[in-house]
Amino acid sequence: MLMKTESEQQTGSQYPESNTFSKQDGVVRKSLVVGCGAYLPENIVTNDDLAQRIDTSDAWIRKRTGIRQRHIAADGELTSDLAAAACKPALESAGVDPEEVDLIVLATSTPDNTFPATATRVQAMLGITRAAAFDVQAVCSGFVYALSVADNMVRLGQANTALVVGAEVFSRILDWEDRGTCVLFGDGAGALVLKSGISEAGANGRGILSTHLFADGTHYDSLYVDGGPGTTGQAGFLRMAGQEVYRHAVHNMAEAVEIALEANELNLPDIDLLVPHQANIRIIESIGRRLSVDSDKVVATVGSQANTSAATIPLALTHAVENGRVKSGDLIAMTALGGGFTWGSSLIRW
Numbered sequence: 185m186l187m188k189t190e191s192e193q194q195t196g197s198q199y200p201e202s203n204t205f206s207k208q209d210g211v212v213r214k215s216l217v218v219g220c221g222a223y224l225p226e227n228i229v230t231n232d233d234l235a236q237r238i239d240t241s242d243a244w245i246r247k248r249t250g251i252r253q254r255h256i257a258a259d260g261e262l263t264s265d266l267a268a269a270a271c272k273p274a275l276e277s278a279g280v281d282p283e284e285v286d287l288i289v290l291a292t293s294t295p296d297n298t299f300p301a302t303a304t305r306v307q308a309m310l311g312i313t314r315a316a317a318f319d320v321q322a323v324c325s326g327f328v329y330a331l332s333v334a335d336n337m338v339r340l341g342q343a344n345t346a347l348v349v350g351a352e353v354f355s356r357i358l359d360w361e362d363r364g365t366c367v368l369f370g371d372g373a374g375a376l377v378l379k380s381g382i383s384e385a386g387a388n389g390r391g392i393l394s395t396h397l398f399a400d401g402t403h404y405d406s407l408y409v410d411g412g413p414g415t416t417g418q419a420g421f422l423r424m425a426g427q428e429v430y431r432h433a434v435h436n437m438a439e440a441v442e443i444a445l446e447a448n449e450l451n452l453p454d455i456d457l458l459v460p461h462q463a464n465i466r467i468i469e470s471i472g473r474r475l476s477v478d479s480d481k482v483v484a485t486v487g488s489q490a491n492t493s494a495a496t497i498p499l500a501l502t503h504a505v506e507n508g509r510v511k512s513g514d515l516i517a518m519t520a521l522g523g524g525f526t527w528g529s530s531l532i533r534w
């Protein structure tokens with residue numbers, strides 16, 4: 185016979201007590217961000233390193249993308265290794281014991297294997313024995329998608345303590361002969377710890393205020409891998425129509441932030457920190473200009489980390505937190521666009 189946990193005995197369910205608070209009380213259950221962490225592989229590859237192998241130059245890469253270098257995973261270093269290495273400092277900074285975690289949502293397009301979910305291997309590596317664990321695949325928007333899923337589960341009372349992770353080894357799906365793509369990406373992982381908490385209703389209360397998700401599959405062929413663990417029967421490489429992606433990235437990411445602000449009855453000047461997906465400094469600056477956000481309020485890590493797909497947002501946010509750029513009460517706007525196209529945004533009151 186299965187033994188019931190203390191929480192189950194209290195609620196009669198495997199899930200924590202559901203949301204019994206409403207706006208009428210002036211308070212609501214929200215997901216509070218209580219910790220964050222990041223991991224980048226040791227091995228750094230500079231633009232000059234690449235220029236020795238393919239027909240490119242440091243000057244071209246910097247001018248067109250802002251990228252100076254990228255971290256590349258060591259042989260045998262997997263997405264799960266990077267993810268677990270990011271989760272450990274995230275849990276430490278949150279003061280959360282791994283056993284408290286009851287949900288792991290991991291965003292990746294480079295899972296260790298077709299199945300099981302990489303999240304389950306991360307769970308085992310962290311010594312977590314009772315939690316729901318699964319992967320979310322929305323390419324570079326994956327972290328915003330994963331955050332949305334976790335936030336909804338926490339607010340519904342289906343989880344109390346969640347790890348939301350973005351982790352990638354894009355170096356394994358790059359065509360290292362294709363200078364149009366291989367110079368753009370890197371490997372890395374970042375994680376946030378969410379905890380269920382009671383917060384002031386509305387946009388002034390701490391926690392995740394909203395997530396907005398979008399997709400338009402008519403752009404499937406603009407950014408894809410031509411094989412892999414799908415049903416095409418061949419190993420594949422990343423293929424991208426760069427300018428097509430660029431155009432949609434600026435428009436859709438900026439619009440997703442505007443939609444989020446409107447939904448929360450907030451305005452552009454309310455943004456304290458903009459954390460956009462890190463693909464190209466020109467895209468990041470264009471979004472900042474369109475949203476009239478001063479450059480000192482825009483986080484840019486693409487220069488030293490390149491595009492780590494689903495990992496860029498938690499990596500950038502952790503970088504900002506560690507550098508003292510985030511203070512209690514700040515409004516943080518996050519936005520991403522990736523293959524599919526998928527895109528989305530999230531607002532957090534820190």
Ligand code: UT7
Binds near residue numbers: 430522
């Ligand atoms: O995370 C998912 C989202 N991804 C993105 O947001 C990426 C969006 N796209 C971009 O960031 C840009 O389109 C790129 C950085 C990929 C390309 O920049 P671009 O200004 O659009 O350059 P382009 O593709 O128009 O290429 C210009 C020239 C071409 O040569 P020609 O035809 O003018 O002679 C390319 O062959 O630059 C050449 N080129 C390069 N030259 C040196 C392309 N890649 C390289 C390279 N080194 N690595």
